[in-house]
Amino acid sequence: MLYLAEVQKQRSGFGLGGGKAELKLLACQRGEHNWSAVPGDDAIPVEEANKFNDGTLVLVELSASKQVQRIQEAARQLVSILQNFSRLQDKFKDKEEEIEQWKASLTFSSQELNRREMEMQAREEQLAQMEEELERLEAQRSEIENTRDEANRLREEADRSRVEIETAWEQLRGEQQRVAQQQSEVPQGAVVDEQQTQRIQELMQKLGGAIASAQGVREQLNQSFGAVGAQQAILDQHWQQLEQKQSIAQQQQEEVDRQNQTLQNRWQEWYQSQEALAQARAELKGQQSTLSAKQNQAQSVSLQVRAVEELYQQVSRLASASGAAGTQQKVDVSALEKMPVDELQGLVQHLQEDLEKVFRFVNDQEEELTLQRETIEELQGKIQAASEYDRMALENEMADELESYQMLNETLVGQRLRLQEREDVLKQHQAVLWRRLGTANAPKQERGDIDLGPIVAQLNTQRQQQSQELQRLENEIQQVREAVSQIEANVNRQNGESEAKRYELKQLEQNLFNQKGAVAQLWGRVNVYQEMLQPVQDNLTGLRQKLEAVAGELDRVQQTGEEQDRVVSALRQVLSGLITG
DSSP states (O other): OEEEEEEEEEOOSSSSSSOEEEEEEEEEEEETTEEEEOOSOOEEEOGGGGGSOTTOEEEEEEOTTOOEEEEEESHHHHHHHHHHHHHHHHHHHHHHHHHHHHHHHHHHHHHHHHHHHHHHHHHHHHHHHHHHHHHHHHHHHHHHHHHHHHHHHHHHHHHHHHHHHHHHHHHHHHHHHHHHHHHHHSOTTOOOOHHHHHHHHHHHHHHHHHHHHHHHHHHHHHHHHHHHHHHHHHHHHHHHHHHHHHHHHHHHHHHHHHHHHHHHHHHHHHHHHHHHHHHHHHHHHHHHHHHHHHHHHHHHHHHHHHHHHHHHHHHHHHHHTTTOTTTSOOOOHHHHHHSOHHHHHHHHHHHHHHHHHHHHHHHHHHHHHHHHHHHHHHHHHHHHHSOHHHHHHHHHHHHHHHHHHHHHHHHHHHHHHHHHHHHHHHHHHHHHHHHHHOSTTOOOOOSOOOOOHHHHHHHHHHHHHHHHHHHHHHHHHHHHHHHHHHHHHHHHHHHHHHHHHHHHHHHHHHHHHHHHHHHHHHHHHHHHHHHHHHHHHHHHHHHHHHHHHHHHHHHHHHHHHHHHHHHHHHHHHHHHHHHHO
16 A cells, blocks of 8 residues: 655764664555545654655555555655646636536526426417407307308398289289270270279289388398498407507517617627637737747756756865865764774664665666656757647646756755765764774775866856846746736637627527517417408408398389389279279
């Protein structure tokens, strides 16, 4: 199981070496990204931890019996964990924004669904009203059909009455002619016999009945006219409602046309703002390219500054290694003089082994630092040759590598100093040992009397010049970054305004679409209403024309009846004279 631990050492009284190393377990890995704290302050003695300094954080893999299987410094892994955590935080933030967008979208969809349901209910109510109006119109049409049938029946009765009157009139004329012929044939003073008298009276009664039947048809015709007038009054109300609906539909149509023109103008303005936004984005892209180029240049100069700084520190240490008291550890020489030679030899051997372990560790870290420097140089080459689409990902990777490089380099500065300190302590112990054993095994002088002062001065001058160049680049980068920030803020503001306007225009477009649908439905109802009313009106108009034709025929029948009535009166007088004569 993998643990995060802290190296703890108990120092001896004879310098840096000889301490007992322990690991204090701080956290335990439970999953890929899941760590939990280890309770308690228990420490595990681990021999492999001697190569690490006191307080160093390490990652150690322990078996079930707390045996060390693998141990390594945790600085690089912690940086990677923190970077992954930062990326996860960014991803969580993006997911939260997506969730909020989905929530807003679902809210809008719910509101839109509720609005559609309300529209459907309103349309159902309108359909119910139209069905009721249709039923009323069907009832009116049925009444008009009945009235038309009644008018046809009255017309047939009027025709029959006219035929009967004309038949009776013809018979009466025949009787008149026959009576006149008989009067011319009979001698003067003769009278009409009883049979002729009865025949003439029957004809006159028949004529009177026909006239009375025509009066009954007139009454029924007047009732039919009254029913047609009532139906026309109801239809007039419907026609008035139709005109009102046509007026409302026309007003709404004009309003929709006006809003449509306004919406088109606003869309045109939005497209023009998109062109300005595209220009601002192009300017931002140019400034970002300039910023990226200057950052790459600053990164290259920064690496050079670090390299010169490392070289300067190393040369400085070489220049001062021969007798610089500031880097030497104080050793209790009197205690070493009193220590048995065998014990002193064992201590020197232990210090030498400890120095070799630390040297190998620092050497491994130096190699890793060299690999990271090569990786950074390789990324710089890729960034220069990459497209704009890939450059952002490479720059992020470059920033992570630079951060890791800086942390490892800072860690190695302390490791190098501690290695130098251990070497100084070992040399002091060896000097005491060799002095007590004699000078036969004394080490030869490893360094010559080389004056490194001019090299140190030259490196210091170069370091200052490069630092000034780096400062100049950082100032320019800051200026470009401020310009980019200002342009980016302007672009974001314009983009936000553009999105808000686009959302508003989409809403207006949707509302206008709904209004167009409502107006189209209103025109559809008006047209259907008119299509329903027009046949009823045509039928009622045709019925009125038929009734008027029947009334005209009936007027002529009545005129004929009045004339016949006068003739019947004259015949009665003549018949009365004949009977009394």
